[in-house]
Every structure is written in C-alpha cells, then in structure tokens.
Amino acid sequence: MRIAIVGLGAAGSAALLEAARAGFEVVGFEQFEIGHELGSSHGASRLIRRTYPDAFHSRWMGPAYEAWARVEALMGEELFVxxxxxxxxxxxxxxxxxxxxxxxxxxxxxxxxxxxxxxxxxxxxxxxxxxxxxxxxxxxxxRADRCVRSQVEAAKKLGAVVHERCEVIEIVEKNGGVTVVTDHGSERFDAVVVTAGPWVGRLLPGLRLPLxxxxxxxxxxxxxxxxxxxxxxxxxxxxxxxxxxxxxxxxxxxxxxxxxxxxxxxxxxxxxxxxxxxxxxxxxxxxxxxxxxxxxxxxxxxxxxxxxxTPDERFILDFVPGSRRQIVCSGCSGHGFKFSALLGELAVVMARDGRVPANAEPWSLARFR
Ligand SMILES: Cc1cc2nc3c(=O)[nH]c(=O)nc-3n(C[C@H](O)[C@H](O)[C@H](O)COP(=O)(O)OP(=O)(O)OC[C@H]3O[C@@H](n4cnc5c(N)ncnc54)[C@H](O)[C@@H]3O)c2cc1C
Incomplete structure (x- = not known):
C-alpha cells in the first residue's frame, strides 16, 4: 500500500512514522523544512495531561499516553517528561x-x-x-521540537521518503487511487492523510471547514x-x-x-x-x-x-465525504500535540482499513453540516 502524508508537523510526523513502522510505502510532503516555525508544532515543550473537563478527552488520553510510549520505545529517546x-x-x-x-x-x-x-x-x-x-x-x-524531528528521522530510517520544501497544491481522487499534485510534480497513492494544520482549509477548499x-x-x-x-x-x-x-x-x-x-x-x-x-x-x-x-x-x-x-474545539479525524482514501486529521484547536502520536496512528489505521475508529465520532466532519 502507498500512503502520502501531507504536512509534517506533530500529527504528520506521527502518521509518517506509523505508516513506515507498519511497513507501508510512505511519502511525506512538507511545504517548508522539518521543524520550521510557521505552523503549530515548534518550541521546546507542550503540556500533556489527562485532566480535561470532559470524559471524552480524558478517556482518549489513555491511548495517547500509550502511543507516546511506543514512539519513545522505538526511538530509545526521552520525549515525555x-x-x-x-x-x-x-x-x-x-x-x-x-x-x-x-x-x-x-x-x-x-x-x-x-x-x-x-x-x-x-x-x-x-x-x-x-x-x-x-x-x-x-x-x-x-519535548515538542524533538518529537517532530525524531519521528521524521526514525520514519526515514524505516524507508519513508520525505519531500521538504514541496507544497501540495491539489489532491485528485479517481480510478481507485489518489494523485497528489505538488509544485514539483505529481505522484499516485492508494491513500492520503492530510495533516496540514493551519493550511488545511486552503488545501481542501471544497470541505468549507469552519476553522x-x-x-x-x-x-x-x-x-x-x-x-x-x-x-x-x-x-x-x-x-x-x-x-x-x-x-x-x-x-x-x-x-x-x-x-x-x-x-x-x-x-x-x-x-x-x-x-x-x-x-x-x-x-x-x-x-x-x-x-x-x-x-x-x-x-x-x-x-x-x-x-x-474548530467551533467546538474538538479535532477533525475523518474521511473526506464520499471517499475512503482521503483522511483529514487537523483542527487541533490549541490542544492537539498531546494527542498527535495517537492521531497519527489512527489516521494510518483508517487508510489501511477504510473505517473510522470506534468512539471517534466526536471528531467527525458530519458535526459541521
Ligand atoms: C502557543 C501554542 C501552545 C500550545 N500548547 C499546547 C500544549 O501545551 N499541549 C498540547 O497538547 N497542544 C498545544 N498546542 C497545540 C499543538 O501544538 C497543535 O495542536 C499541534 O502542534 C498541531 O499540529 P499539526 O500537525 O496539526 O499542525 P502543524 O504543526 O502546523 O503542521 C502542519 C504542517 O503541514 C504543512 N503543510 C500545510 N499545508 C501544506 C501543503 N499544502 N503542502 C505541504 N505541506 C503543508 C505545514 O507547513 C506544517 O508543517 C499549542 C499550540 C500553540 C500554537
């Protein structure tokens, strides 16, 4: 299976690593360089906690901690203090x-x-x-900066290809595949995970995301x-x-x-x-x-x-309506870093299985309709 990851911040770097670890042929596209300071994931630290004022997020933090533990174990590096x-x-x-x-x-x-x-x-x-x-x-x-850079480096060691300074202009789905059109050419994939953070609305204008x-x-x-x-x-x-x-x-x-x-x-x-x-x-x-x-x-x-x-400050993790090959993982609403290792894993499982994970409905696109 060939998977594209569009945008390599917190969520994209996690998805890239997970896809490489699962043995997929994976290509990551990043419009700037890895670790740049124009998006949402740069800096030395991000808070991680189970303490949320709602059980939905508190409950999902269990799997999120486990996802970070898997990433740390794979890399042999302390990322969580x-x-x-x-x-x-x-x-x-x-x-x-x-x-x-x-x-x-x-x-x-x-x-x-x-x-x-x-x-x-x-x-x-x-x-x-x-x-x-x-x-x-x-x-x-x-350790936010390290999380992003180390996951990308670890994914590359596992065979992932990374195109830096390569902007994705358009994603076209037809004939049982998706074509990722960039300012450097086009590539065809079985599935694409869009982790474009603040630029997701520009890349997917047809979704009219209320971000x-x-x-x-x-x-x-x-x-x-x-x-x-x-x-x-x-x-x-x-x-x-x-x-x-x-x-x-x-x-x-x-x-x-x-x-x-x-x-x-x-x-x-x-x-x-x-x-x-x-x-x-x-x-x-x-x-x-x-x-x-x-x-x-x-x-x-x-x-x-x-x-x-997003209007309700919940993330977006869903398929583009009508597709089982395009996954949107974004709208992290200022609290998504702690979940990003988990979101990356879930997005790759969605690309593989063509199904939304159980208990993830609150992150669906349907709630904006
Ligand atoms: C000041 C601040 C403090 C925060 N504190 C916390 C905290 O304590 N705890 C916590 O859990 N969360 C926190 N967050 C939120 C968290 O950092 C974000 O939710 C998370 O980093 C979002 O990651 P992302 O991958 O969705 O977006 P980004 O990191 O912005 O990544 C998106 C990437 O996609 C690339 N891209 C976009 N469009 C394209 C394209 N067309 N082609 C190629 N590449 C593209 C971008 O260049 C970018 O690198 C904080 C955020 C901020 C800003």
Missing amino acids: KCGGLTFGPEDDATLRATCDALVDCGIAHKVLSREGVAERFPAVDIGKGAVGIYQADSGFL RVMLRQTIYLGVDDEGGFTPGEFPVWIHHPTDHYGFPSDGVLPGIKVAWHHGGPEFDPSLPDRPVMEEFSDSVRDHARKHVAGLTGEVVSAKACLYTV
Missing part, C-alpha cells in the same frame, strides 16, 4: 469541577489539595485564597534559581477560569515557559512572519507572578505560533 501537574482555581469554578468529575468518571487517580497542601508539595506555587488544586501525577510535557486560525504566543520568564524549577520540584500547571498555564524548566531555554490559551488575533497563515505581541507577554507575566514565587519579572524570550480552531 513526567513531572506531575496541578490544575487550580476557585473551588466553585465550573471547569475545575467538571475536570474533577471527568477524572472520577474515568477512574484516573488524582488528589484535591488545599492552598496549604499545594504549598507543601510545591513551595514556589501559591494557588491563592479560596482556591483548590487538582494534582495528577501523570502530567508533564513533551479559525489564531495567533498565540508563549514566553519564558526569568527565575532567581533554576534549581527550584526543575521537573518534579515544579509542576506543569493550569489556572481556571483564566486558562493561563506553565511549565517547569525544560533544560533547553533559560527560565520557565508560561502562556495563555486565549488572546491574540485571527491570522492568515500565508503571511511570512509570526509577530510577538508585547501586551500579551506583559499580561501573562503579571498573571504568573501572582501564583509563582521566585520569578525575576524579566521576559527572557517569546515566540508566536498558530492554533487551528
């Missing part, structure tokens, strides 16, 4: 309560901690008066003593209701990374730059200083990145 995670906010916050309910529903071990309990476990964190924290030990971060591409950014804040912020000494964290979040030191860039899930304009991915917005850097820093002790107050670095957001 488990350091424990804290989700905190006012005790009556609706998202916090829904998160607790989902953890209970799915039988996922966790602890609810008071302000004092959190301070005892993580002295640098003050969740604030009247707040509670949910501690979940499996949370941590993925919004948003500019978001992350910043690194200076710390007095890096030793107090190593993974385990310091957790990954999320604050509700504001949806600010942060990381321990990742050993790649100085300081600690913090970000805000919201804020930032709609953005045209065909523009050449990803501008950093100072007003957001300042407000994210000010929020972090309310809850984290030992910060110098300096924004050490900042980087912008794109979200591709």
